Amino acid sequence: MARYNFANMGDGRFNPDGSPRPGYLAKMYWAVIGGFLCAALLLRLCDIGLGLQRKRRKNARPKFVLTRLHATFTSIARVVTYPTPPFLQRYPGFVYFPSVGRMLLVLSYICLLIGLFFYRNPISKSRSWENAAYRAAWLSIAQLPLVVLLSVKRLSIISLITGSTSSVTLNFFHRWVARGLLLTATLHMFYMMRYYASFEFLVLQLKTDILTRRGVGTWSVLAWIVVLSSFRPIRHYAFELFFANHVVSIIAFFIVLMKHTPSYAHVYIWIAIAIWIADVTLRWVLILANNASPSGLRYRASVSVMQDERALTVEIPMTSVGLLKWTPGQFVRLSFPTVAPLTSHPFTISSLPQDNKMHFVIRAKSGFTKRILKKTLSIGADLEKQDDNLAATATYPVIIDGPYGGPSRSWNQFHAVLSVVCGIGATYGFSVLRDVCRDKRAVRTLQLVWIVRNYRDIFAFQVHLEQIVKAREADSTSDLSVLIQVFVSDSSTIPSIGTHQADLDGFLARHVDVIQVIPGKPVIRELIRGVLDRADGETGIAVCGSQKLSADVKNDVAVLLDARAAHTGSGAQGCWVHSEQFEV
Template sequence: MDGHMHMGSGPVSNTRLQQMYWAVVGSAVGAATLANFLNYIISFQRAQDSTLTPSKPKSLFFRGYATLTALAREATYATLPPISIYGNNFYFAPLGPLSIALANLIVVVVLCFYKLDTEDQWSWEDIGYRTGFITISQLPLIFLLSGRQNVIGFLAGIGYQRLNWFHRWVARTIWLCATFHMGFWFRSWGRYNYITYQLKTNGFAKRGFAAWCILTFIVISSARPIRRLGYEFFVIQHLLMFVGFIIAVWLHASEETKVWVWIPIGLLVFDRVARYAWATYINLSIFHHSRSHALWANRASFTPLPGNVTRVTIENPGTKWTPGQHILLTCHTIAPLQSHPFTIASIPDDNKLELFVRAEKGGTRRFFRYASKHDQVIEDPIASSKQTRTVHLEGPYGRLRSPSQFDNVVLFAGGMGATLTVPLLRDIVAQWKSNSHLSVTKRVQFVWVIQSRAHLTWFETRLQSVRADVEACQRESPDTVREVEISIYITCDEKLEKTTSDACQPLTTQSTSSGRDTRSASTDRKPSATEKDAISIRSTSSIELSSFPGNKCCCSATIEIGEISPQPCPCSGPASQHQTSSPAPNLPLLTGRPSIRPIIRKALEKAEGESSVIVCGPPGLADDVRRNVVYLSDERAVHKGTGAQGVYLHVENFGW
């Protein structure tokens, strides 16, 4: 971006084009804000509606709005089929977000070349000026989409983790514009072989090229496969590269365009100040009625669970939350300088904040090692309570339309995804128990897919309590429809997106009587500290599945709803569906994978108002649910004269 950009001439003022871009962005945010406001009005009306169908639109305006919403949902929920490369499935974002990202790209490219001739060599410098103005004007949008205390998210009712996907694609669009900007200047200088000379002698060119190189590194390192290699390292280098990029852009920009650099800096400062102020409030005891005189308000206990999972429990936390939100957890005494987001698995009525953390690598693995070590050594409850550790919380974050405003709710979870769906289920039932007018939900279908029966222990007690509470509600108000159907599918296929054959694989287990940690006695050699950690991680997931159907066979057969005689599992002989004998007789267990479409169709056929489908789990499960919601919405001709009601879909993930 040359220092004399203001000298560029063209048919349209470059400053005017910058204003046009933000007019488009503001219109999009305004439309999302209006939709969010209408959703709040609809939720309020349903809570106040005393008819038998509160979630069904009754006025002409809201019927029309529901029709437009249904049409928009079918278009935006749809996804392209996944592609498989060397046995790995790659999934696409829904067409809605893709359309928004594509629209932003088209607007930017049009503004970059509007009424300019790219073939005219005398216009190349004008294009260089123009693309520089358009590039730098997008910087504030990157920061508006990246902050956790997010203004756009607040207005549009969208969580920051969803906006972060747009943040990455806007950054890629900026990189493209910066490449145009640099390319046309190089093209102009290249006529006289001045490119090398300019990069050696022109300070603006040096700093501009440095900014482009840093931005290129940021874009490449932000790709999802690279982020997964080491998230902590990614965060640190991302922040450092950002600082270098902002400095280089500020030094490269002319005085009239430096305002576009100061705006994102101001947004960043606002986000950090707001986050740190809130974190200070929820973590310091002086702001809460703490029983102790300790400085820090939140202390957590760590309990190992089957499947390499650690349950983190914080009694009387210094923050409030709503079901479906997540929080960032930091424990410097176990995993220094690491902060990770975890879905809150408890509800406010519990008066404690519970998190379920799967041991992967880094801090999560350290949590599990610490929990396993102290769970084995300390048996005395009083001594165990002294092993709590000070933790720092940030949040909660996340935005989700309350399921209690919908007539029928279908909850899908794969593995740890139940940390989202179980609190939502419990919250609905808790409102039923309190006879709250806030809940208009009549039926809930809860579907949980887990790898082994041992994982049932994560939420077995909670789900049994839900069944008991629902039965109590039905006895108390027999004329009021209050139904919950729970289905738990057991499969050893952790990656639900793999839908190859129904082949089963033998399950190797290690016997334990309590589902807790075991130790190998095959040798007398004392293991090292590193080996102890490895044994702890492995053995806790090696649970005896003595009553696992199919002779300990891991089956991936798809089970149709209401199926009586399913196809047998190839390696086991017995049928792949079993109402297994279980420590939880009220919780029906099935072996195999659920057939998504019949489950959703059954719920929609009973719905007398708008329904909600919520899914949290592996990408394959989310993609399958999304695809079937679109199919059924189109099949039932929602709000197109058939009388069928709309379907709201929420897919919980942290970016595509």
Template sequence: MVMTAGVPSLFWMQDVYWAFVASALGAAVFGNFFNQILYRQRMAARRNSPSPAKPTTLTFKIQATIAAIVREFSNYSLPVTIGKKRFYLPTMGPITIMLGYVILIVVASLYKFNTKNWVQWEDIGYRSGFIAISQLPLITLLSGKRNLIGLFAGVGHERLNWLHRWVSRALFLTVLIHMGFWLSDWAKFDYILIKITTDSITRKGLAAGSILAWIVLSSFAPIRGLSYQFFVVQHIISWVGFMVALHMHVPAENLQWIWVAVGFWAFDRVVRAAYLAYNNFGLLHKSGNGVLACRASFEPLDQHHVRISIANPPITWKAGQHIFLACHPLAPLTSHPFTVASLPQDGKMEFIVQAKGGATKRFVRYAEKNSSLPNSMPRKSDRAVLIDGPYSRIRPLRQFDSVVLVAGSTGATFTVPLMRDIVEQWKGTDSCQTSRFRLEPAPGAVTRHIKFIWCLKRSTSVSWFGRELDKVAKDVETLRNQGYDIAVDMTVYVTCDEEMTSARSSNDNEKLKSGIEVIGERPTSRKGDEKPSVTENEKKMSVLISSGASSIDGTANGCCCTRVVEEDATVAPCCCGTAPSQRSSTSISNSFKKPSKRCVDAKIQVMSGRPNIAGIVRKEAELALGEMAVVVCGPPGMVQTTRNAVVSISDERAVHKGTGAQGIYVHAECFGYA
């Protein structure tokens, strides 16, 4: 159609919309490209510089300052308290991105129009419809797991999924503008019912809009979380119905947007199908033992957790990545994402899975049933499984001077492999072994110090990674004896465990063994003539558990120590017992309820209470000689508390603003999916 004089054409405004979107995507790609350059520069400088993670040239100083300002703004989340419940609003980064996007589509729909002039309402209806249809390729691109945007921007599909949902909601807003101005124009002449009953194009448009409304409504977390597998199936069916109705509604000159979106969707599906076939068909791998390449064993850890192991997996992966796993004999037609808790060099792919219902609950039940069979009965614990992946991306942590890893419960499946990967780099081992053609720098690490924090409800859960934590402790001790100026501090915080109270019998207390210490003290420089020694006090450091009166931390399920405790605390933060006058000091046992489980190394601090994350990050930041990284994986409250702590410390220390304080990179992983 021909627009009013001075009003841009419909196709020109579509070009303007995509110019802004392409600029934003280009900025993300450039940022990823610059990070890759920075990564390689640091790895190249680590042999000649005592602080390779510290920016020295003007270009990198400017980048560090800009990064610090952006991080402080984008990572902050406003806490909101309603009654006794406390929650966090979305971080400022996503809010700003979506606010800018909404402004873009509203301006693109209304630019040069007078919304009060009913004569232009029809033109606004046409324009907003054209802007709506042009958003389809972006939405489809953001939805794919084999994501082209993520590939070039260095972002995993799970981090783009929120953007996919909100751009879809912005599309619905555009459709409401499109429909609203058309209905308003028809209403002036009592023409709405006549138009709907006589015009097939209008009916098809209402059908498409209704389907889109359902897609948007069903994608909200409370509804989506009722049954995620059902949501996925109906979401795909609804999307197909929406595209068909839309194809019949839009004019021929706009059909190319639909076909481009379908092309992106088909590309994702074809690539995923190819990877799925390669990952799972045994005939494609030398180690294949049949039609399917993967068989998994299920080992119960407790009544809520199971360890799933795949021996000799046919694929490789990097620390921090996740796999979609399906076991149709146990949970038909379902697939769930699980973080890989092992490294490729272990020769097995392991997952620690928490039972939350559905498939995960069936996994735990199957493991318990199989393990409870008498030894004389044959066991068939291995089951054929299908794997899809690996997915997810994280900046290589070995480029940072110091790394703080914070995990809650099963969040350790994310942080433990990351810690082990850095240790392997210290040893000169490529723990990923992704290709015979090396695209990354040679093994090695800029990192001098790792701080590992793990929060658990029960001390017995430490055995989930007992073997891995033992190995880290021994490897680091060996490296330090060889003269490496490195250190790893591992601390486990137990928040709810009757075993960690003095209400136990005296016989139990006599069995407790001390020996909690730090694996090396914090290095002050990368190279030195002498290896820093561990003080005697650190070797003998023990955690005191009081036996005073029962406190508000106690629950019907046992003692819950919810108070924050400092690492150098000399008194227990929690009281679980009966006599307020009685107090005793006992160190935490390395033997847990299940004697069959492997004990953790004595060099791991185990404390009763919750960590002071802000204090830990501040201490690490004050000692860092270059940019440090904070990685957190756990419940939303823990994740956002950590983010806000980093923002506060970065602002307080005026990072890269002339004070000499070094930057803090944050990577956050929340429990749940999509």
């Protein structure tokens, strides 16, 4: 920002002509954001109350007028907001297009910024260009706390208010609010350049005015953070490099911004910095409290490499201290100091707290997971094998950070629960199934659709399959219908009938009433249709896999809900989808 007349730009509310002063625009911005969050909180409280009622009555069908109206309007909203147009999914590895609901929220946010910028802001004359620049500057500074709130891990106030705990969702809106910040910062720089009137005067300002140079530097660092260094392929294929650059660049941005802006405009900057520092402090306090012990690190992880050397199983016994509590579907960040120092990676917990251990199944690809696999193979090759399916085992000290994420609604409040997962996403699916089997409440139909490439991918989850079957057999009087369908895309890897020799093959042959191994790929829409047709209330669908799988499931749900619009008023055929995705 330039220094001209800036001292008067942040004081008061309105100018004599009725237009808001630039400094007051920041308060108007937060009034709108606060109103939106209050509305989201009311919807969240309605969902909580509805869930408690369903679990208490053990019935997912709405009985009262208000709950029936709620079922109708939520179903209509999902028909509109769930889909992602198929033509926008052509290049999922390069560019990602969100659902209609997310796009509407993003467009609404951009319209808010543009609307506030142009509200009673005549910029047809040169004397109004400076005022327009200051408007954009205040809108830029006002957005900083929201950008940080959408990025923090422990002080996630927005997750608490909205119920959206998915890191993928929060990161999506974090990036788009940051792009809104870049938009208003660009408007600020553009109108300051218009105010300078000529290119020669602008060059002179850059040479003689340090405030102008700091402004250009601030915008450059922001553009580097938001656009160049945050390009999706970089985040996806070199996340550790992206994260390190992100932290350093943000620190540099705040330093330059503080020098560029006047002291009375620093309140929003200090709020953003305070939120970030408090979050980091709380996170590390909890990490130390959960992991530190007088003798060193509290937890040790037993890592096993499967025979195909593509999958790892990690088991961490939980101590009696009981500091770590998690719910099904949550993930933690694991760090192995003796294998990959100063590096951590998120993994979904596939076990329940009642197991007194954390269990993970990890697909070894590159980077962090590849290093763990190679280390285990090198030091565990000569250890005694506990299972013919294991290639090597080893034990390492481990640091646990979390838990994070998880669905905003408990699965046992629905009449039917369907989990659609692919590959390693089964860690999420099996935790949902086991939790519902343990406490089903209103659930009467429980189904898992698991898509794998190779039949041997099932071996890493044999213990999970056995746990599901054991839980079902233990409650023989239950009216809960349980079905697991494993679709193997490479059908040539499925053993022929009569050749079952391995323990898993024999186990699957004995329990075909619960577990079905099916060659080929599923028709997701028909599977969802079957569950909805049997449901006598709302259905909950858990999706874990690629962004394309999540988009396909939501598209199918929107089509089926639209076809059943006549029934949504009764509460039947309603459907809620929660998705967890592999990509960042």
